[in-house]
Amino acid sequence: MNFDLSSLRQKFRERDYKLTPQRQIILQVFIDNRGKHLSAEDVHNIVRQQSSDIGLATVYRTLELLSELDVLQKMDFGDGRSRYELNENTSPHHHHHLICLTCGKVIEFADDLLEDLENMIAKNSNFTIIDHQVKFYGYCQECRNKSEV
Structure with missing residues (x-):
């Protein structure tokens, strides 16, 4: 845009x-x-x-x-x-997010690893998928480093 x-x-x-x-x-x-x-x-x-x-x-x-x-x-x-x-x-798909459970930091990643799965689901269910969102929750490098100290 x-x-x-x-x-x-x-x-x-x-x-x-x-x-x-x-x-x-x-x-x-x-x-x-x-x-x-x-x-x-x-x-x-x-x-x-x-x-x-x-x-x-x-x-x-x-x-x-x-x-x-x-x-x-x-x-x-x-x-x-x-x-x-x-x-x-x-593009029709958004990027995905890694969310730190300690500090709340949000990190983006653009790899769309679900495209094949999405196509298979759409074909098998006769459903038109227009988007999906993936969120992974865990701990960022900084928070992991702090917890190790």
């Missing part, structure tokens, strides 16, 4: 929304933190450094809107907090 302001403004206009300065600041957080999976609280902590007048409720509303517009991808890692990242995926 292209994240230049003119194409984003057009996308907002098509849905009768405005790309307000607050929305631009929140979007810039994701552009500056590509590859990170940020919660609303993470985003709020970052934007407060630039613009203390943006409240947490504004962040939540903006994240939901950007998710509806497919600018952001919303994910649930089972920790009670939605996480968001830029929706830069041009």
Whole structure:
């Protein structure tokens, strides 16, 4: 997906929304933190450094809107907090995630090892699969190193 302001403004206009300065600041957080999976609280902590007048409720509303517009991808890692990242995926399948149970770090990997399995399931069940998600839970290298000390 292209994240230049003119194409984003057009996308907002098509849905009768405005790309307000607050929305631009929140979007810039994701552009500056590509590859990170940020919660609303993470985003709020970052934007407060630039613009203390943006409240947490504004962040939540903006994240939901950007998710509806497919600018952001919303994910649930089972920790009670939605996480968001830029929706830069041009392929039909998303990347997968490794989630540390100690520190909550999320690491992406793009190997799609399930493609053959997905094709077999689709064929055997006469079901059109449009996507899948894989999440592995465990312990990152840093947390394992800390526990060994």
